[in-house]
Amino acid sequence: MVELRDIMIIARQESQQMRHHFIGVEHLCIAMLRARDSILARTLSERGLSVPYVIEALRRRVGKGGRHRLWAGVPNTPRVNVVLTIAQELAAEAGRQNITEHDLLIAILDEGDSLALRVLTTLNIDLEELRRDILNADALPAVQAAYVHIELLPTLDVTLSPEVLFLLRQMFSDYDRVRVEDRLAGGHSGALLLLVTPIRDGSEHASLVVKIGPADLILDEAQRFERYIKTTLPPMTARIEERPVSPPLTELVGIKYTLASDGQSAPRSLRTIVQSEPLDGFAQWLRSALYHTYAPRWWAQRRPFRFEAWQEYDALLPPVLEIDYLPHPPADAIHIRYPIRRQRLTQIHYGQTVQIENFIVHRIDRAAHSITLSLGHGSTRALQITVRDLDLESEAYFRGELVESIAGRVVRTRHDSLMAGLAELTPDFDPRDARLILDQKRIPNPFTQYQPVLDHTVTGSISVVHGDLHLGNIMLGVNNTAMLIDFGQSREGHTLFDWAVLEMSLLAELSLPYLDNTWDSARRAAAELLELTPPIIVDPIRLELLVEVRHIVAELLANPKRRDEYWVALAVVALRASLWTTMSVPQRRLMVYVAGVAIGELIDHGAAPDATEFSGLTG
Amino acid sequence: MTEPLQVQIMVMSGVDDGTLHTFDARYDGQPLNDSWTLTIGRRDDNDLCLRGDVFVSRQHANLIWRGAQWYLQDIHSTNGTFIENHNDLFADERVSGTVPLCAGQLFRIGRTWLRLQPLE
Numbered sequence: 001m002v003e004l005r006d007i008m009i010i011a012r013q014e015s016q017q018m019r020h021h022f023i024g025v026e027h028l029c030i031a032m033l034r035a036r037d038s039i040l041a042r043t044l045s046e047r048g049l050s051v052p053y054v055i056e057a058l059r060r061r062v063g064k065g066g067r068h069r070l071w072a073g074v075p076n077t078p079r080v081n082v083v084l085t086i087a088q089e090l091a092a093e094a095g096r097q098n099i100t101e102h103d104l105l106i107a108i109l110d111e112g113d114s115l116a117l118r119v120l121t122t123l124n125i126d127l128e129e130l131r132r133d134i135l136n137a138d139a140l141p142a143v144q145a146a147y148v149h150i151e152l153l154p155t156l157d158v159t160l161s162p163e164v165l166f167l168l169r170q171m172f173s174d175y176d177r178v179r180v181e182d183r184l185a186g187g188h189s190g191a192l193l194l195l196v197t198p199i200r201d202g203s204e205h206a207s208l209v210v211k212i213g214p215a216d217l218i219l220d221e222a223q224r225f226e227r228y229i230k231t232t233l234p235p236m237t238a239r240i241e242e243r244p245v246s247p248p249l250t251e252l253v254g255i256k257y258t259l260a261s262d263g264q265s266a267p268r269s270l271r272t273i274v275q276s277e278p279l280d281g282f283a284q285w286l287r288s289a290l291y292h293t294y295a296p297r298w299w300a301q302r303r304p305f306r307f308e309a310w311q312e313y314d315a316l317l318p319p320v321l322e323i324d325y326l327p328h329p330p331a332d333a334i335h336i337r338y339p340i341r342r343q344r345l346t347q348i349h350y351g352q353t354v355q356i357e358n359f360i361v362h363r364i365d366r367a368a369h370s371i372t373l374s375l376g377h378g379s380t381r382a383l384q385i386t387v388r389d390l391d392l393e394s395e396a397y398f399r400g401e402l403v404e405s406i407a408g409r410v411v412r413t414r415h416d417s418l419m420a421g422l423a424e425l426t427p428d429f430d431p432r433d434a435r436l437i438l439d440q441k442r443i444p445n446p447f448t449q450y451q452p453v454l455d456h457t458v459t460g461s462i463s464v465v466h467g468d469l470h471l472g473n474i475m476l477g478v479n480n481t482a483m484l485i486d487f488g489q490s491r492e493g494h495t496l497f498d499w500a501v502l503e504m505s506l507l508a509e510l511s512l513p514y515l516d517n518t519w520d521s522a523r524r525a526a527a528e529l530l531e532l533t534p535p536i537i538v539d540p541i542r543l544e545l546l547v548e549v550r551h552i553v554a555e556l557l558a559n560p561k562r563r564d565e566y567w568v569a570l571a572v573v574a575l576r577a578s579l580w581t582t583m584s585v586p587q588r589r590l591m592v593y594v595a596g597v598a599i600g601e602l603i604d605h606g607a608a609p610d611a612t613e614f615s616g617l618t619g
Numbered sequence: 620m621t622e623p624l625q626v627q628i629m630v631m632s633g634v635d636d637g638t639l640h641t642f643d644a645r646y647d648g649q650p651l652n653d654s655w656t657l658t659i660g661r662r663d664d665n666d667l668c669l670r671g672d673v674f675v676s677r678q679h680a681n682l683i684w685r686g687a688q689w690y691l692q693d694i695h696s697t698n699g700t701f702i703e704n705h706n707d708l709f710a711d712e713r714v715s716g717t718v719p720l721c722a723g724q725l726f727r728i729g730r731t732w733l734r735l736q737p738l739e
Contacts, residue, residue, distance in 0.1 A: 020634075021634075022633070022634040024632065024633075024634075024636050025636070026632075057708050060708065060709055061632075061708060062632050062633075062730070062732075063674075063730040064730075065673075065730070066672075066673035066674060067673075068673060070670065070671055070673070071634070071671070075634065077633075077634060077635065077636035077637055078635065078636065078637035078638050079636045079637030080636075080637075081637075082637060113629075113631075114631075114636075115631055115632050115636075115732060118725075119708065122705065122708050123708075223709070227707070400709060
């Protein structure tokens with residue numbers, strides 16, 4: 001049984017980390033959630049609410065304190081004193097000398113008016129049920145999932161960590177066995193995506209996709225799903241059915257995507273199909289199954305959206321700056337705050353000190369002791385700056401938090417990151433060259449010539465977008481329905497972004513048979529796949545898929561004469577892909593050319609509408 | 620005349636969480652004909668002074684009683700005035716200008732949550 005003394009110690013730590021310097025009901029609740037074997041963690045977990053999620057919700061609700069301490073000591077709030085009085089009475093009635101977690105929880109429920117309880121209510125916790133469970137808490141089993149066998153298909157080259165196995169057992173505690181069928185390519189997020197079939201009493205249930213990753217990543221995905229996707233999905237598709245699951249005291253959280261399925265054949269990803277099967281008819285499938293299923297509530301919404309490219313796309317490129325944290329910045333530090341002169345940012349170089357004001361915490365990387373800040377909330381999360389060398393133990397940061405001021409010394413600029421990425425693709429050309437040669441034409445070197453793309457003003461449309469529509473996230477289910485998974489980047493944003501990602505992903509996969517270890521092969525494949533030259537080595541059926549994507553894009557353009565809307569998206573998406581270490585070097589080289597071609601089109605034709613065909617790819 | 624003689628504001632977060640402030644039109648704020656204005660801010664001369672929150676501006680917001688209805692007015696505060704969004708914990712609604720406020724509704728001045736108490 002956890003006692004008040006232990007709860008208070010953790011509550012003080014929490015208050016310190018949040019720079020609050022007082023003890024409120026929210027600190028008591030977070031302390032109880034963090035305490036080992038606590039009733040609160042157990043009862044909330046049983047309702048499918050993960051501990052990190054509830055902690056984050058509580059922290060966000062109250063926000064973080066300022067730099068300056070305005071009073072001495074760590075006083076209790078008046079509300080906490082009321083709660084403690086009630087708890088003391090409860091303990092005395094039960095003949096206990098000391099207040100326990102049990103008394104404290106009932107006292108918080110009796111007091112009944114704290115923000116912490118409002119947060120639980122908003123998370124759909126029934127407080128009366130919670131009270132019953134707490135009163136019966138001694139009868140509750142310790143957190144110990146029934147033993148579920150996890151089998152891996154022998155053909156599968158995957159090892160699962162004990163933590164992941166533990167989480168899987170908890171997620172499928174109603175089943176006897178779980179068979180892991182496949183590991184789906186998880187893109188760049190570092191999360192694990194598994195296709196699994198749960199089995200109970202010898203009968204196999206419908207396969208589903210499980211995503212396991214760090215808490216803040218998965219919880220963010222669950223929130224995005226609630227906010228943008230849930231209400232706009234067609235009926236027969238993949239969806240997140242349950243709340244995220246995490247055992248108390250782990251950093252990992254898992255969610256399930258249930259797939260519409262007949263329980264007979266396991267769904268396959270479009271990436272698997274493109275890699276291994278003949279592709280006849282798939283161009284048609286892209287339109288009829290994928291586009292027509294999702295377009296009415298998503299891409300075809302076509303609300304006008306005029307934006308500067310950097311606002312929407314800057315976040316896809318490496319951080320504009322990486323800095324090492326300085327607790328006491330010198331007086332001559334360069335201030336970075338809204339409104340931003342982006343020109344100025346590109347002139348900052350290694351070794352200078354900067355002071356960043358009013359940026360939002362976008363990502364927290366505990367392993368790397370770093371956080372990434374960006375300008376603005378939600379989808380406008382442009383101008384990312386990574387702050388390294390932070391002591392995340394003594395000071396809490398949480399996603400979405402506004403950081404009033406933080407300073408550091410520049411250790412890496414975007415230009416450095418891009419050049420480092422390009423260096424992995426050499427030898428064979430000089431990265432400082434302003435232009436590359438493709439099919440006897442000169443095209444811009446995207447690594448040095450991307451700035452005009454970000455400066456471009458786009459007249460486009462906004463809609464719900466999937467946010468990461470690569471082939472691995474498109475699944476084929478019963479009757480070849482299109483099912484999308486992985487809503488970790490879903491948002492309202494530039495409509496054509498999804499299609500640029502799909503084209504990039506198609507190019508990367510379709511080119512594979514034609515790529516060897518030379519720049520020449522990448523050059524040739526790019527020229528043929530982008531239809532700058534007639535196909536000689538490339539199978540025309542493969543081209544049909546790309547042509548279909550461009551047809552759909554042409555229909556989605558806000559102004560059919562203004563293709564720059566698409567070139568902006570494709571240029572940034574391809575440039576980003578050329579830096580991905582999860583992609584092979586030959587594929588990354590291909591992406592350099594794709595980005596170069598897109599930037600070239602933008603510079604040549606971007607400013608004014610032109611009547612030429614939409615590259616060769618209009619068929 | 621439905622003019623309330625008294626109004627109570629409950630502090631819902633921060634170091635003073637749980638404190639109830641009672642205001643009376645006869646002694647507090649600026650009564651004017653049938654309207655009544657209470658000021659909120661960090662400086663001592665506000666009717667409701669929030670000393671413990673550095674995110675509160677010196678003069679941050681006004682609570683206005685007019686035509687039998689309470690209104691919340693943000694006066695160009697640095698860190699904003701917000702109203703609780705029941706559907707989304709992470710998206711409080713920022714107040715710009717003057718908006719109606721119901722008793723029982725939570726609103727946030729800087730980082731401090733407050734509530735207009737329902738009248739008995």
